[in-house]
Amino acid sequence: MELLENLKWRYATKKFDSSKSINEEDLEKLKQAVQLSVSSYGLQLYKVLIIKNDELKLQLKEAAWGQDQLTDASHIFVFCNYTERKNEHIDEYIQATSKTQGTPLEKLEGYRNLIKESLSAKPDTAWQSWSEKQTYLALSNLLTACAELKIDSCPMEGFEKEKFNSILGLDQKGLNAAVIAPIGYRSEEDHTQFRTKVRKPKEVLFEELL
Ligand SMILES: Cc1cc2nc3c(=O)[nH]c(=O)nc-3n(C[C@H](O)[C@H](O)[C@H](O)COP(=O)(O)O)c2cc1C
Numbered sequence: 001m002e003l004l005e006n007l008k009w010r011y012a013t014k015k016f017d018s019s020k021s022i023n024e025e026d027l028e029k030l031k032q033a034v035q036l037s038v039s040s041y042g043l044q045l046y047k048v049l050i051i052k053n054d055e056l057k058l059q060l061k062e063a064a065w066g067q068d069q070l071t072d073a074s075h076i077f078v079f080c081n082y083t084e085r086k087n088e089h090i091d092e093y094i095q096a097t098s099k100t101q102g103t104p105l106e107k108l109e110g111y112r113n114l115i116k117e118s119l120s121a122k123p124d125t126a127w128q129s130w131s132e133k134q135t136y137l138a139l140s141n142l143l144t145a146c147a148e149l150k151i152d153s154c155p156m157e158g159f160e161k162e163k164f165n166s167i168l169g170l171d172q173k174g175l176n177a178a179v180i181a182p183i184g185y186r187s188e189e190d191h192t193q194f195r196t197k198v199r200k201p202k203e204v205l206f207e208e209l210l
Contacts, residue, residue: 011193012153017186017187043115045082048078050077057076064159079177080176080177153182156182
């Protein structure tokens with residue numbers, strides 16, 4: 001299974017080779033992998049910013065405790081969840097489902113109401129957490145797709161969200177930077193790549209109920 005080899009190959013890259021850039025063809029494949037991510041109800045309640053601009057990268061690095069990945073990576077993916085629940089998000093999804101799958105809108109009414117009721121029943125903190133969780137599924141697909149293309153990546157929560165939101169103008173768009181991933185190509189000088197992975201043994205990680 002090649003996937004397992006790819007997962008062993010990847011690691012959270014600490015030092016990228018800043019002279020190397022991801023080509024457009026690979027970038028399109030990565031976008032598609034993110035687009036195909038699963039999400040609760042299929043709503044995809046997030047937006048993904050892809051940053052290549054050097055000036056922006058520098059500003060973001062300052063808001064990420066100076067971590068070099070922010071400036072050395074080829075691109076930075078910023079996964080942003082919507083901060084407010086809006087009926088229009090659900091309505092848009094139902095419209096798209098009807099159009100794409102040819103299902104009459106009246107047949108989707110029950111599903112539309114079920115989603116609305118379920119989301120509005122969540123307390124604010126639960127909504128915020130649920131909304132951020134959705135972005136991690138997309139992040140995971142990005143990391144796996146990168147590994148298949150032999151593109152390096154580093155998932156990161158080590159950044160100041162308020163500063164990211166302000167630098168990227170996310171507040172005005174009702175968005176919040178949940179998690180980020182600089183991607184590019186590892187530097188030969190990154191010694192982390194030679195470290196053996198630390199993972200729990202399967203006997204500890206899994207419990208099979210037979
Ligand atoms: C959600 C998340 C946030 C992370 N934040 C950071 C970070 O801010 N900086 C960093 O260098 N690594 C970060 N990591 C990388 C982890 O430390 C790394 O994935 C873990 O130690 C396993 O190592 P591996 O990815 O090299 O196999 C993060 C990983 C995840 C999944």
